[in-house]
Amino acid sequence: MNLLTINCRCKSTNAASTFNPLTWRNSTFIGRKVTGLIDVQRVLPTGLWSKSKVYAKRKPARKLERTGEEVSIPSSSVDDNAQDVKMNSSDSSPKNRLINISSRSSVLQACIITSGLIAALGVIIRQVSHVASIEGLPVIDCTSEVSFSFEMRQLQLITGLVVLISSSRFLLLKLWPDFAESSEAANRQVLTSLQPIDYALVAFLPGISEELLFRGALIPLLGFNWASVMLTAAIFGILHLGGGRKYSFAIWASFVGLAYGYATIESSSVVVPMASHALNNLVGGILWRYQSMNLENGEDQK
Known part of the structure; x- marks a missing residue:
């Protein structure tokens, strides 16, 4: 001793x-x-x-970075000579903001399972509607059917939808702070842990499955008219609440649902909203990753 x-x-x-x-x-x-x-x-x-x-006050900061938990430091314990060490939980910079970020495996697993269930529900509704119409059971409207055919005119509709929706989203991110905050929270939670190759998966699976259900199953069930388009668009928007997304994001999703519904009626093909939805998801994800990398590089240089 x-x-x-x-x-x-x-x-x-x-x-x-x-x-x-x-x-x-x-x-x-x-x-x-x-x-x-x-x-x-x-x-x-x-x-x-x-x-x-x-050094004693920096330990909670390191613990905060490792565990992601909020650590509070009493103001009375802050020394006058250590004022350069601060725990600012209200810092709005993306690098310091505390957001529940999902792991890569959980994001991919949730995407595959959820997309599979949504697609299965869409197929079931289509089949039930078809059988009901054949047997003469009372249904709202099963006379109009959405086909999976593809033509050059539909390619033009897909291109127009991608340009319209992607450019509108870009403008709203600049002009509507609440929408920008909702989009940032959702993107950071889902896309942060993904590899670049994963972006195609999380873009195409939800785009295909959601359009199969909403525009490929519900619109034919409710009828080929604007009433069914608006109803499915409203449901589509409400279901996009949560995960850090506020009502501004639901309004945006409803507008997108209207555009996809119009394209479905105009083309009589579910391929158009499927392809448009998937491509818009992919464009949005790539742009977010590019902007995030630029922002992090700018902060590192400072």
């Missing part, structure tokens, strides 16, 4: 400005325990004492 003794000598000043040494005070360390440490701050250099307190 090691025994270390620190002698701390202190001086006081009387009225006659004479220095009277006080008694020696012993502080003993036994092993790693302190048994009577007195006035250590007076004998340690000021810089060393401040640095030790700064």
Whole structure:
């Protein structure tokens, strides 16, 4: 067992400005325990004492970065010489914002399972509607059917939808802060952990499955008219709430649903909204990744 003794000598000043040494005070360390440490701050250099307190306050910051949990530091414990170390939980920069980011495996698994269930539901509704129409059972409207054919005119519709929706989204991100915040939260939660090759998967699977259900199954069931298009678009928008997305994002999704519904009626083919939806998802994901990389590089240079 090691025994270390620190002698701390202190001086006081009387009225006659004479220095009277006080008694020696012993502080003993036994092993790693302190048994009577007195006035250590007076004998340690000021810089060393401040640095030790700064280091103590940086530990919660490192814990915050590793675990993603919020750590609060009482304001009364902040030293005047350590004001450069701050825990600003209200920092709005993407790099410091605390967002629940899903892992790559969980995102891909959820995408595959959810898309499969949505596609299966769409196929079931289409089959039930077809059988009901053949047997003469009472259904809303099963006379109009959406085909999977593809023509050059449909390619023009796909191109127009991609340009319209992608450019509209770009403008809204610049002009509508609430929509930009909702989109950023959703994209960071889902896309942050993905590899570039994964973007095609998470873009095409939801685009195909959602259009198969909403425009490929519900519109033929409800009827080839604007009433069914608006109803399915409203349902489509409401289901896009959650995951950091607010009502502004639901309004945007409803507008997108109207555009896809129009394209379905105009082309009589579910391929048009499927391809448009998937390509718009892919364009949005690639642009978000590009902007995020530029933002991180700019912050690193600072």
